[in-house]
Amino acid sequence: MILVVNTKSKSFHGILLYRKNYRERDMLVKFFTAEAGKKMFFVRGASKANFKMAGDILPFSYGTYEGTLKKDGLSYIDSANSVKHFNQISDDIYLNAYATYIMSLIDAAFDDGVPNSIWFDKLFYALNLINNGFDAQIITNIIEIQLLPIFGVAPDFKHCAVCGQQSQIYDYSEKYGGLICQNDFHLDPYRMHLDQRTIYYLCLFSVIDLNKIENIKVNEVTKNKLRQVVDKIYDNSVGLNLKSKKFLNQMRKWEIKPN
Ligand SMILES: [Zn+2]
Structure with missing residues (x-):
């Protein structure tokens, strides 16, 4: 035949x-x-x-x-x-490092040859936002959080992972793989001890539509916390070993940032 x-x-x-x-x-x-x-x-x-x-x-x-x-x-x-x-991205080592990391994450997350218009669009919007001057770290954190279910880590950002209730006060627990409410804090002494502002952004980033972002401003303290918590989830629960991430971390140490 x-x-x-x-x-x-x-x-x-x-x-x-x-x-x-x-x-x-x-x-x-x-x-x-x-x-x-x-x-x-x-x-x-x-x-x-x-x-x-x-x-x-x-x-x-x-x-x-x-x-x-x-x-x-x-x-x-x-x-x-x-x-x-994406000219701004290619001209700026800082934006370049974030965009390269986003692309290598998406490359790691999906099999080749499988059509995926949702993530094609998300990648385009993310790169477009970074190219247009939106905060590259925030856009990267949004992509990282929205990719978690693809990597088999599917935190529930709406309910307590222990009791299933909704609460005003949450913390993130790696042990329970998601948010836990105040009543259950005692079950995980190693919970991340996050402030509610950081929790708010984690929840927001899990559902935000990249195509509809017009303005996003997060203060530096919260940005640092968001970076730490997302890095921790990726290091401990996802376990990728991407060269582009190492470079990004290295670059942050050199503190090459746009003015
Ligand atoms: Zn609970």
């Missing part, structure tokens, strides 16, 4: 996740496509100086491309129709 493979070129929407050199002059470029999920593309001659699509596969590119999306193995790009770049 001969299997007929459809190799017809077609148009697709893609956000470039990362690229790496392959052999001497070629490149492997990973896109999150709206039509077919994450796909790895083989781009012949991409490392050559006069490569005609060089501008279309720069880091932080997104747009409409023509190519062949293979079910298995490497896909191919023939041409680019309308490609834009």
Whole structure:
């Protein structure tokens, strides 16, 4: 029996996740496509100086491309129709580090080749917000919190994880994998001892629609706490080991921040 493979070129929407050199002059470029999920593309001659699509596969590119999306193995790009770049992100090492981390998280969270328009949109909105000057740490925290269920950590941000009741005062408990109410604080001496403002933002971030954010301002103290609690959940309950996260942590130590 001969299997007929459809190799017809077609148009697709893609956000470039990362690229790496392959052999001497070629490149492997990973896109999150709206039509077919994450796909790895083989781009012949991409490392050559006069490569005609060089501008279309720069880091932080997104747009409409023509190519062949293979079910298995490497896909191919023939041409680019309308490609834009998140310029502010590529020009700023600080924004660059956050955006790269978000993309590597999304790459780690989902299997290749599975269409996922919800997360394609979320990634686009997140990068767009960062590119437009919204607080990169806050946008990153929103993505991290909304990805938790995908990583199998599904905190309930509406009820106490012990008694199921709703409460005015909560804390986060890693032991119970979510919020616990004041009445149950004694059950976990290692609860995170968070203030209610931080809890408020954790709950908000779990449901906020990135497409509807117009303005978000969180003070530095709360931002630091949010970062600590999200890092703790990721370190202890998710357990990824991403290079992009190490770089981000390193960068914070150098305190390279925009003015
Ligand atoms: Zn309770």
